Amino acid sequence: MNFAAIETATEWCSVALWRDGEILSLERRAGNRQGEFVLPMLETLFRRANLGMADLDAIAFGAGPGAFTGLRIACGVAQGLAFSRNLPVIGVSTLEATAEESGAARVVVALDARMHEVYYSAYEKRDGGWLAALPETCVAPEMAEIPPGAGWIGCGNGFSVYADRLGPRLAGRLERIAPELRPSASAVARLAAPRLAAGEGLDAALATPHYIRDKIALTSSEQGKGK
């Protein structure tokens, strides 16, 4: 099985190719200019792997949560690529991909969600896969749910941006923190591979970002109540 993976939920642009179990990947800091890099980077990987679109069996993408525009770039690119040849698409949690990137077994993930909140979850490695120990949420750091037991690794930039609020909140639970860890396309690819093999890929039209933060505007009647 061969497939491409794209992860653009943070200020990084990350692209990977899965070639029968082997991963080739590229990433770079992109700010909010992922559109300028994502396809040229994929083109480079195709050249290195000596593969083309016709060799792909699926497309995987980091579905979020993360920067809204970044999520839509990953999803839109996945849709466009997959639609060309009716390939199945799979969206993978950006938080789970961050946990996967850590190499640890018990991981709390906190990614900066701006507006004084983090995208937050915790995962435990079980039987080679990840089990969500806490549900994915968007939450103020001081309100984050505390994971059970100890020996957790805190991953993601939430641990540096909100160090003063998350640190005390999770005191005694964390073994160490790794704020520099970020979601990558190769982690997305590793998570996507068994799911694609199990036939969990969807039609391209059904690929959708996972925003979590869904209340983004007030209706006219809600605005009226606020006055």
Added chain:
Amino acid sequence: MLILGVESSCDETGLALYDSDAGLLAHALHSQVAMHQEYGGVVPELASRDHIRRVIPLAREVLAQAGRELNALDAVAFTEGPGLAGALLVGAAFAKSLAFALGVPAVGIHHLEGHLLSPLLSKRPPAFPFVALLVSGGHTQLMRVTGVGNYELLGETQDDAAGEAFDKTAKLLGLDYPGGPAVSKLAESGRPGRFKLPRPMIGSNDLEFSFSGLKTAVMLLARSQPGDAATHADIARAFQDAVVDVLVAKCMSALQRTSLERLVVAGGVGANRQLRAGLDAAAARQGFEVFYPELELCTDNGAMIAFAAALRWKGGLPKPDTTFSVRPRWELSLAG
């Protein structure tokens, strides 16, 4: 040359297939009006979220309608700007990636170029050169168009677009968003002449517009009058008369100043019946010709984007370029 057009600059997702030999093969549109209505206006983030759900189903719809396969495409055209950044980016990401996967070029088109060339898709297309009035919820501009890619700005609104003034007047009269069409409908039952509103900048001796003062005049008038239905209809009529008078006067002035003989009207407000009647009458008196897009192509749509790309790249498509970005603010005269 077979081109798939993708439009996602605001609150309408439009896809279309245009063939340079056979003409417009199919177009499909999803309007988000109902979704934004609850919020009293377009919420950009919600618009972006909706576009990404609509693009593929609409693309499938036009391919099926036209009976063509994706691998027959020679290019994918998308609206590169101006518009809502997040919304534009959905169309750009999809179009660029699809084109990359198919090994064909993706070309970015200026939204207003799409609009102003759209009358050329009608059964009675205008010849170049002409004056174009682009009038919608986001734009009010007069352009001198001497050919594809040759656009010179003659004048534009200094504040609100004409369509925006319609929507704001609707709000003042208690009509639901987007109230522009509702104001026009209400105006049809209103009595002309009961109220007189100012014609902003009608005597300004240039081709600039201003509509924000008119909105204020409507507000003051509505406050000073009883709120019965007949009065509201008369206010709507007075408002529409004022807008139409200004637009007609500026269009005639633009034709005289440029010594051109043809006027092309495009954009959502171009569907307004009273405006069309006013322009037709004035043009007939002065010996000009007026051209409009087909009614269904007055709103945003993918057909105009595919068509503009076909005209622009008539002599041969550019090499594929896989980088993409959008231009939320982009002056048409710089797109040539």
